[in-house]
Amino acid sequence: MSDVTIKITDREGVLHEIQAPTDMAMNLMEIIRSYELAPEGTIGVCGGMAMCASCQCYVNSDHELPEMSPDEDLMLAEAFYVEDNSRLGCQIPITTALNGLEIEIAPES
Numbered sequence: 001m002s003d004v005t006i007k008i009t010d011r012e013g014v015l016h017e018i019q020a021p022t023d024m025a026m027n028l029m030e031i032i033r034s035y036e037l038a039p040e041g042t043i044g045v046c047g048g049m050a051m052c053a054s055c056q057c058y059v060n061s062d063h064e065l066p067e068m069s070p071d072e073d074l075m076l077a078e079a080f081y082v083e084d085n086s087r088l089g090c091q092i093p094i095t096t097a098l099n100g101l102e103i104e105i106a107p108e109s
Helices: 028-034 070-078
Strands: 003-009 015-021 056-059 086-088 101-105
Touching: 003 028, 070 086
Parallel strands: 003 101
Antiparallel strands: 003 015, 056 086, 056 101
């Protein structure tokens, strides 16, 4: 089992340094939900299908992430509070390459 350290700033501005498993096929949205870093019902509303932007986050570190899919790109084009570093957490699988990742959960739409 291999865990990575991820720094997540919640919507209240509180920084959480968490351990995320790389061997459970989880994504960033699921990690945020499992650590209860956002109120239930406010993140991952579509279940991780890139059909809402409730798991939008801002990537604040220089990690190489998977290329944005057309579905993710289209969803972010319709979302609120989008920045140049916006990504959908559900589209970022937890891998060893994410060790040290720093993100901020975007405000609720």
